[in-house]
Amino acid sequence: MRKFLFIIVLIPIVGALAWWYFSQRAFPDYGPSYREYAYVTNGKSNTVSVIDLRTFEPAKTIPVGISPTGIAINTKKNEVYVVNSGSDNVSVIDAEKNAVAATIGVHSKPYFIDVSQDGKRGYVANSGSDNISVLDLEKRIVIGNLRVGAEPGLARVSPDGETVVVSNRGDNTVSIIDAKAMRTRSLLQVCAQPEDIAILPDSSKAFVACTGSSQVASIGLKLGNESSDRVLAFLDVGKTPVDLALKPDGGELMVCDFDADSLSIIETGTNEVGSSALVGQHPARGIVTGDNSRLYVSNFGSDSVAVYDIDLGRRIATLPVGSRPDGLALSQSENYLLVVDTQSGDVTVIQRRAPRKLEPTEYSLLTLIPVGVHPNGIVVKAFRITNPAAAAKQ
16 A cells, blocks of 8 residues: 555656656747748758758758858848859748749859848859959849959958958958949958958948968948048967957957967957967857857867857856867857857757756757758848748648
């Protein structure tokens, strides 16, 4: 009888524990109209992998052009843009259908695309033809090709949409384009092999990483009372700065120094390098959370992600991921970090949540999702479909 009573008492306890266990891992009920996808360019598969971030499962594989590299979202419409460097074009993906809706031809050897905040223009640097293609994203056509310096790697549009900054790797210059007039207004000599670009939220300054001279160029942009674009300073950082991650508030710029295994932090207001920190072998990409508190860095050489606490000024965790991590993205809630593992051909998903008892950290590996061959770029697009009834059938 005692044994029987013990079992009766134990059953609801076990059931409650089981419910708690699975409820902690259940995903929120977003409703039938909500969509959130990660899009991953697979450079050697000529495809884009789509991951459903409501369930963290592969959703679709979309054929695109040859050697897809750069990828960007449109914040004003449900479209994703993929630059195909091998076929010299841009694939336009309809995010609601997850299918290619159009293909826009550009010039030779494009690698990246940037989209204006109003969602109307796209800018593609064509490194093989020394020009910039300007795209009308509503009509899905090229409306201009603007001559710039030699071997442009990246074209970045300012938040106010007035200026496009182009890094020209072949002649160590930066072209400044008047976006409204669609003409080059300045050509500035900078440091060796300029690559990545970051522009402050108020559009007053641009920072350009020069991989060949271990420097970052600070450039004042023509704005308000300023009469011209000009180089303000050359800031010494670690060897081979490859990526610039700007805090959303614009106060600090995080520089990934690939061959110094370090992070350099630039105070953007004063144009000074405030500090540096070791983060792992060959840091390749960085991304800052929306509250300006955390920086995640993919360590290409040590198959890990470093978590850097910006307020504390130190690394607080190192998380193992797949082989040769590079591109990073955050989910809409920022509770999940997505890491593109270029050699192992997958995406590592890291979960952040309040740590429970006996758990050493707030981070844990959620899953590993296979994608294509040599994945590189990743973006996240979250939206709601306007027809919930039709959405429920998908």
